[in-house]
Amino acid sequence: MTTTLEQQDAKQRTRLDWQREAACGNINAHAADQIFFVSRGRPSKTPAYRKFCDACPVKQECFFHAIVHHEKGVWGGATSDERALIPEDFVEYHQDRARREGWFEEGKMSKERQLTAVAQKRALDSIVENLDSFLASILPSDE
Numbered sequence: 001m002t003t004t005l006e007q008q009d010a011k012q013r014t015r016l017d018w019q020r021e022a023a024c025g026n027i028n029a030h031a032a033d034q035i036f037f038v039s040r041g042r043p044s045k046t047p048a049y050r051k052f053c054d055a056c057p058v059k060q061e062c063f064f065h066a067i068v069h070h071e072k073g074v075w076g077g078a079t080s081d082e083r084a085l086i087p088e089d090f091v092e093y094h095q096d097r098a099r100r101e102g103w104f105e106e107g108k109m110s111k112e113r114q115l116t117a118v119a120q121k122r123a124l125d126s127i128v129e130n131l132d133s134f135l136a137s138i139l140p141s142d143e
């Protein structure tokens with residue numbers, strides 16, 4: 001994929017919108033598993049997913065969805081191993097963009113990020129709890 005940052009900034013639709021146009025949309029689950037999860041077996045110079053992804057009208061949106069959400073398997077014509085080579089700051093840039101544009105799927109956050117979010121919520125809850133007890137200690141009681 002040879003796109004510039006400006007081209008990549010073209011507004012992306014949500015997955016529910018672009019996935020309807022996917023070239024792989026009518027493949028049954030078993031065949032999709034064989035074609036788009038290529039870690040098993042010997043690597044091929046002409047893997048079966050190329051036939052679908054190379055002609056897919058939503059290849060770019062599929063690719064950016066996958067890097068932003070750390071998907072597994074082939075998305076946008078790239079394998080998980082290929083996407084793992086993408087620098088983290090590039091991924092974070094597009095995650096911020098996804099949040100701004102409304103196509104970030106919170107439920108798909110990585111486990112590590114989910115744990116960070118939980119830790120942040122606990123810290124906030126603790127601050128609020130302590131704030132309540134502090135306020136209770138300085139405000140006059142009803143008695």
Ligand code: SF4
Nearest residue numbers: 022024053056062076
């Ligand atoms: S780029 Fe490939 S994996 Fe993505 S929707 Fe198109 S055919 Fe499916």
